[in-house]
Amino acid sequence: MLDPDRQDQERKDLGLALRKLRKAAGLGGERLAARCGLSQSKISRIERGRTLPSVLDVQRILNALDVPEDVAKSLLDLTRVANVHYKSYRAYAQVGLWQTQRQIKALTESSTVVRQFLPAIPCGLIQTEDYARQVLTPAIPGDISWDVELAVRARMESQSTLLEKSRRFTFLLTEQAVRWPRADRDVMARQCTHMAEISGRPNTDVAVIPNRGRISASPLHFFVIYDERLVTVELFSGSIVLRDPKDISYHLSLFDYFLDHSLTGDDATRFLESMADEFMHGQD
Structure with missing residues (x-):
């Protein structure tokens, strides 16, 4: 398939x-x-x-x-x-990951409402440059190689889409995504501070699902909903694009369910600031 x-x-x-x-x-x-x-x-x-x-x-x-x-x-x-389209990361590497970043930027620019569910790590649109460099550097045997610096620059350029006030963004992270030690402590601290700052923008919401209370659904995959026209789902090996209205409706329901169990607004901002402080002053 x-x-x-x-x-x-x-x-x-x-x-x-x-x-x-x-x-x-x-x-x-x-x-x-x-x-x-x-x-x-x-x-x-x-x-x-x-x-x-x-x-x-x-x-x-x-x-x-x-x-x-x-x-x-x-x-x-x-x-x-x-209507289910799959593309492997090997295919992305062949054309250059920076080209993929530009394709994502174009898709975002064509959308009015972008919802991102982030159970593992913050997405490229809200990453600092140092954090993005860590994320884009191959670390596991068998990882695909690409021009890391070119990919980082393309990722930073894509963040200009956040400045268009007519476009609405919601970034929904699990607490695990915030805490995952993907980089050095100082880089993690700056990443959390950056997300706290972004959460204060008028067209951007950053929400965090805390590790407390019962949540009956499992956060299986990173996915992005562009308006109500398509969904992209990230896997280890590549990404899937879903265009079936039933698939889109289901992912909208998933997003709303997890959002209902999250910290939002000032509560989310305070949590991210506390995490920045924890990374900065915590012990290795």
């Missing part, structure tokens, strides 16, 4: 199946477009496998063609699979 070559084939198979159904119904592309409210050019691109349709697009096409329920279910299942 996560093989890019297979994903391309699934998109083509889906387009071919939809074209066969249209022809079996005796409809031309223009008539189908009029029935389902899509442009004829988009119908053509979908049928040729050049455009990945959303689940909603396929649902509208199938309704317009009055497709039997069992056939419709099969094609909708295929659409959901095709």
Whole structure:
């Protein structure tokens, strides 16, 4: 399911199946477009496998063609699979991690509301330069090599998106993500101070889920929700992009659930400041 070559084939198979159904119904592309409210050019691109349709697009096409329920279910299942895109970190390394940072910056700039769930470490948008350098330096045997300094510069440049006041950010961290000793104590202290300062910006919320009380869900993955149009999920080996509205809705529910159990506003700021003090004056 996560093989890019297979994903391309699934998109083509889906387009071919939809074209066969249209022809079996005796409809031309223009008539189908009029029935389902899509442009004829988009119908053509979908049928040729050049455009990945959303689940909603396929649902509208199938309704317009009055497709039997069992056939419709099969094609909708295929659409959901095709709407999951995976890219490995080896692929990122081949094009340069700095290019990936620029792609993330462009995606952020195209969004109005960005929600980030951070169960492991702070994300690139709220990292200090020293902390980012530690995070981006390969540390485990088998890690992919890349130009660390170029990646750090690209990550710092991407933080300019935080300055646009019309854009809203929520960074939701676990206490573990704040405490994880990813760098030297002085670097960790500055990182916590930096996040406390960011939390005071008018368009940015930094929340922390404390290690107390009962929370019945598990913080399994780092994920980012861009508006309500797509979700990216980070894995050790790469990242997954989800576009199915059901997947997006589920991740929004997850985010809201964890946010309800977090410290926010001044409480979160005070916690981050206390962590900075703990790193600065604590014992190794």
